[in-house]
Structure formats: structure tokens, C-alpha cells
Amino acid sequence: MTIDEMSPVPFYVQLADILAAQIADGTLKPRTPIPSEAHLQQTYGVSRGTVRAAVKLMRERGQVLTFPGRGTWVAEKQP
16 A cells, blocks of 8 residues: 555555554554554655654554554554
């Protein structure tokens, strides 16, 4: 999946939905880290702020957990 630049949906929501789909299809497994900010920036061609907003949205949805100094990990139980 890619970010649709012509979509009215904000980039951060699109990125959060892409990562959520990867969790749902098993590409990103529970209790494993999500890709780094830099990797997500390069892969999807978005800014650091967009990546951070997407991760924040996923945290609010209960899809990921962030541990200071350890990174962001896929939550064990998905909502």
C-alpha cells in the first residue's frame, strides 16, 4: 500500500491505516517492534511529523504501545 497524495484523508491517517492492515494480515506480529521512524519516512515518503502523528493515532486506537528508550511495539491484543 502507498500514501495517496490526492486523497482527502490526511497522510498520518493513511499511514496508520497501512500499518494497521499490516498488523491485521500478520506482517507485523504482536509483541514485535514496528519499523523505525526513519524507515517509515523513507518507505512512504512522508515527514517525521507525519510518522509521529500516525504512531500517536495507533496508540490511541490501542494498536501499539510505546516504551521510552525501547521503541514502539505492536500490542498483544488488538481492539
